[in-house]
Amino acid sequence: MPGENLTKVEAFTRSRLITVKGYDIEIDLREVASSPTFRTTSTVTFLAEPGESSFIDAIAHTVHRVVLNGQELDPADVFDDSRILLTGLKADNTLEIEADFSYTNSGEGLHRFVDPVDDEIYLYTQFEVPDSRRVFPVFEQPDLKATFRFTIHAPNHWQVVSNQPTPEPTATENGSTWAFGATPRISSYITALVAGPYEAVRDELVSSSGKTIPLGVFSRKSLSQYLDTDYILDITRKGFEYFERRFGVPYPFEKYDQLFVPEFNAGAMENAGAVTFTESYVFRSQVSDAVRERRVVTILHELAHMWFGDLVTMRWWNDLWLNESFAEWASTIATAEATEWTEAWTTFQAMEKSWAYRQDQLPSTHPIVANIRDIEDVQVNFDGITYAKGGSVLKQLVAWVGEEAFFRGVHNYFVKHQWSNATLSDLLEELEDTSGRKLRHWSELWLETAGVNTLYPEVSVDAAGVITDFQIRQTAPTSGRRFGHTVWRWASTTPQRTAFSSESGAPNSTLTVSSRR
Ligand SMILES: [Zn+2]
Known part of the structure; x- marks a missing residue:
């Protein structure tokens, strides 16, 4: 049974x-x-x-x-x-x-x-x-x-x-x-x-391949009067232009329909060429800018999945985090660079990254790369670690390999694995190729361990009560304070001048956290 x-x-x-x-x-x-x-x-x-x-x-x-x-x-x-x-x-x-x-x-x-x-x-x-x-x-x-x-x-x-x-x-x-x-x-x-x-509004665009892509926006009849279809189509066009240019791969399907459907459990779903959305994105009264921005990110998130997820698909559900994190990262950068929501990364910091920090300090936290033994494991792993910490760490990876190298690597990954399946290591292989950086160790540190690092101050005071040394030290969650590593240091050798230095040797020190174990 x-x-x-x-x-x-x-x-x-x-x-x-x-x-x-x-x-x-x-x-x-x-x-x-x-x-x-x-x-x-x-x-x-x-x-x-x-x-x-x-x-x-x-x-x-x-x-x-x-x-x-x-x-x-x-x-x-x-x-x-x-x-x-x-x-x-x-x-x-x-x-x-x-x-x-x-x-x-x-x-x-x-x-x-x-x-x-x-x-x-x-x-x-x-x-x-x-x-x-x-x-x-x-x-x-x-x-x-x-x-x-x-x-x-x-x-x-x-x-x-x-x-x-x-x-x-x-x-x-x-x-x-x-x-x-x-x-x-x-x-x-x-x-x-x-x-x-369903009520349908139809339009079309020309893909970078020269092909005409029919577009459709659907909602149930009783809601259609509230749907701002022109705006949704405008964001869709901007997304197509952005992703086709940055990925260097034309939209892979024949048409693109977006359907607002009743009683939908999630925000949206990236069905190939037939994306479904929650009806809470059909605005029946004034909504806050935060909600309007979130809808734009969601539209672009699903569009990004047409390449990452639909054209090239994870082999097994253990890479679900990568599927979602990529779409979250790609939709945020597209929102910031191709739409009027230029502060999208600030929203990402406030919403996603803080969600990730919170989830990562709970007893239920787990490494981003989780062991997915069966379908039941997948259901319990759809959480803030998968979406938000994964997305945040992916942003860090882009910074580490460089944005241009990242997009070139992603392009190569799409071309090599199109209409097939791939894994995290297939992506890292392409990124190592285009960036020249080794990513295995990065993957171990950031994807295969759970928990947040702790930053704490160490202050030295002389007999007169004057601060002579001030450091910010960092520990990994399992290493304990003993192994604290200095990430930022203020040292005053001469009382008139203030000098900043860092044990890690990085100029201007590093308040950005580098996990070292
Ligand atoms: Zn998604």
Whole structure:
């Protein structure tokens, strides 16, 4: 009985055995008003080690049919908890599954919302971390990338949005059908389906590649009058221009839709080409500048993920901190340099960095690079260490290697690993290359230990009560005071002149903390 968990060992074993080619996924939403479930019919093609066994994930209400390489399997034999067992694999496999899945109201999987204003139904998916398996059968782990081709049956008057551009619907019995083109090879957690009578505002921009990228901004009908679409599109354009220029890589997807959806659990989600946002970013009355600025950072955070996260994806969830920290760093620098919110780093200092300091002094703190043994570990690690300390330390890394070298390294990382997966060491390798600095030791000090350093004063006074020596000393959290290291010193050798010196030898001393152990 595996429950709903998935361990890293299981995932890595599976990715050694299997290469997924693609998914053809047909979802029927036409009975959304009357049924608590929807029918998904899917075909998965994948390569495998012949003779081996594995499993595909599915948190289904009812599995009706499983056919592996033409052979009908009894769901009662092969479906248990959240997995469908696959035995006797061939080199080239075709798996067909027909199952019913449940709409949710928890914001995981396919969320169903009924608007109290007009009784209209709105749906959207949220799949990170492991919830695409609540909508279709899937090898649910970030390193098993594949193409996804969605076909959606839905009510006639709906908008249907996914990762690929929305096709013209064709009329069917009591509804319409949207047959989307296949996605590039992406991870399942960034696939998306948003459907309902959403109001859409459309525009477009020209990418640095010369391609026209259609843009869309969506909200539910009863809220659309409040949405300042022009402003959101303006920030989006600035973000595209900034990231394409600094990353040196054109926007990797075919279109960019941004959808404000009801009852969303987080701030936003970086589904490839179909970003979802909380409706609290639709301002129905005056809000503070802090909230307006935060929305800009969030828009740019999700856009940055299109490259870092979506084009190149972490191999396993232990690099989730890097995914989030990069997006947080990239969105803050873009906000400061490409929008009117030029003081974004001050906000970052006040909000993120102080959040990180606070979290890092709690008993619950952990190294930024945490051991993520399974999916349950991921859920408890989505915290201020992941987002805020990670983001702060990444800013330090940029300062350490230099901004130009950092962006060149990031460019090389995107080019080398595009449409694939990578790890922290892949990124550090590129940064070492472009900067000439060794980063292994930095990584050990800052990413693999927890806690904040302590600064304390040491004052010497002579018989007359005059201060003769004043130092600021620093200790690492586990080393104790005995091992304090001087980071700043005032010494008066002649009473008339004041001299500042530092044991560390750095000019002007260093009140910026350098952790030394
Ligand atoms: Zn993010």
